[in-house]
Amino acid sequence: MFFEYGEKEIACLKSKDKTLGAAIDAIGHIERTVDTDLFSSIIRHIIGQQISAAAQKTIWERITRKIGAITADAVNGLSVDEIQQFGTTFRKAAYIKDFARKIESGKFAPDDMRGKSDSEIVARLSAVKGIGVWTAEMILIFCLQRPDIFSYTDLAIHRGLRMLYRHETIDKQKFEQYRLAFSPHCTVASLYIWAVAGRALGGMKEYAPKKKPVSGA
CATH class of the missing domain: 1.10.1670 (Endonuclease Iii, domain 2)
Incomplete structure (x- = not known):
């Protein structure tokens, strides 16, 4: 999709x-592919923070081969160490596990997000460990398809x-x-x-601040 x-x-x-x-x-x-399941989308974006798209894809494929559909129940069946072994950091693994527990306990209800404004969703998601404003905004785009x-x-x-x-x-x-x-x-x-x-148009260069000359020797 x-x-x-x-x-x-x-x-x-x-x-x-x-x-x-x-x-x-x-x-x-x-x-651009979207994932309309909010839980799996959040997990995917936590995994993808500060790594390449290729690395994210590899880790995601390892997880899905192990547990199938990315659900809170399936993630809660794994330990933090097991999640880390898929190739993510210990910190991210802990964030993923913490979020799955919040879903299981009812502290976070993904379906409640869909009727809220963009700013409300960003605030709600940013309160979850491992999710900042950028990640919340990517979820708004690539899960909730906000325009x-x-x-x-x-x-x-x-x-x-x-x-x-x-x-x-x-x-x-x-x-x-x-x-x-x-x-x-x-x-x-x-x-x-x-x-x-991403260089979709040929002949364009990146404009960046000019470096100031270094004084001295």
Whole structure:
């Protein structure tokens, strides 16, 4: 299953920003996989923090080969040491186990998230060990398919914006200008900006702050 968007979102973004519109035309439709099960999505994102997509995929495949569907019951049947042996860190394994216990005890009810606002979900998820604002925002996109998410803490978004708009830096004010311009379809804009950051368009370079000359010897 892929993140759902179509001509309505594309037409709106192209009407608001010609630069992004040109990138959209050049890249074409983007298919990004989503996981609509909130528990497994959260576990996947905890695993994927600060590691490559390939490493995340490998660990995920090891876990699913062992326990099948990623459910709270299945995870609670594993010890922290067993989870770590799939290739994740001890800290992440402890976070995963802690979250599964919260589900089992009823302290966290995934279904309660679906009717809440984006900010409420971020606050609720950020209170869980191992989940920060960035992870919560990725869950909003790749699980709940919320349409208007633009993550200031996402480094690839910053890189893509610098490449597409030829900025050396993206401060909070400039980021907010783009967020307002892309709203209410920031998530679709994010898909294309991530693609730009991943070199989907040839000939684009990354603009970064110029290094100050070192004085002295």
